[in-house]
Amino acid sequence: MIGDDLVFTVLGCSGTFAGPDGACSGYLVRSDGVTIVCDLGAGTLANLQRHVAPAEVDAVVLSHEHPDHWLDLPLLRNALRYVLGAPERALPVYGTEGTLALAEDVIGELAPTLVWHTIADGSSATIGGLRLRWSGTDHPVETVALRVDAGPRSLLYSADTGAGWAPGSLGAGVGTFVCEASLRPEDEGQVQHLSAAQAGALAAEVGAGRLVLTHLVPGVDVGPQRAGAAAAYAGPVDLAVTGGDYRA
Numbered sequence: 001m002i003g004d005d006l007v008f009t010v011l012g013c014s015g016t017f018a019g020p021d022g023a024c025s026g027y028l029v030r031s032d033g034v035t036i037v038c039d040l041g042a043g044t045l046a047n048l049q050r051h052v053a054p055a056e057v058d059a060v061v062l063s064h065e066h067p068d069h070w071l072d073l074p075l076l077r078n079a080l081r082y083v084l085g086a087p088e089r090a091l092p093v094y095g096t097e098g099t100l101a102l103a104e105d106v107i108g109e110l111a112p113t114l115v116w117h118t119i120a121d122g123s124s125a126t127i128g129g130l131r132l133r134w135s136g137t138d139h140p141v142e143t144v145a146l147r148v149d150a151g152p153r154s155l156l157y158s159a160d161t162g163a164g165w166a167p168g169s170l171g172a173g174v175g176t177f178v179c180e181a182s183l184r185p186e187d188e189g190q191v192q193h194l195s196a197a198q199a200g201a202l203a204a205e206v207g208a209g210r211l212v213l214t215h216l217v218p219g220v221d222v223g224p225q226r227a228g229a230a231a232a233y234a235g236p237v238d239l240a241v242t243g244g245d246y247r248a
């Protein structure tokens, strides 16, 4: 049955750059035989292969053009085009206009390996039994958060954002909210990112069943991060861990 399972697997959860043995932002979203990669930051293609063969990915969804969110796309394209892929199969990639421009600068012609679908605030798509919807966040470049619904299960990924984004714009009540928590409390408001306390406040606002903090910047102490989120949000709080599975 659609929605029996919606699993979110962390391929990398480092913000801005990856720490030792880490990888930048990248996640697998799987349900009912459908596999989507959500962001593909540096280091995530290596970790992806622990979970799924690259040729089995049904679609790639990229939140924005910052390099910690998409830089392994050219390598995935090369892997599929020259080594692992089937020549007749093109991989759909959903991303912003700015990300497309950079991807074409690096890769050149995307066809025949990749087929680009430009997304923006308000876009939606259906992939297998998954309904995908995007909303624009509060970030210096065009960035889209992603909500995935699979039957009764749902997942919301903030991408990168400041406190000006309204997570409820994609619907209230979400099963698992994966939210960035880049900032130390003392840095709140200085750049368009969130502290863990601000992520907790957004989780409470959207009525999330559970909060997973991600986009953790190497060197920032995670203990106070968890405590900051828990002070603002009464539900369960987890820190994303590379390789970790979370059932929405």
Ligand SMILES: [Zn+2]
Binding pocket: 015, 016, 025, 066, 068, 069, 160, 215
């Ligand atoms: Zn980022």
Ligand SMILES: [Zn+2]
Binding pocket: 064, 066, 139, 160
């Ligand atoms: Zn960013």
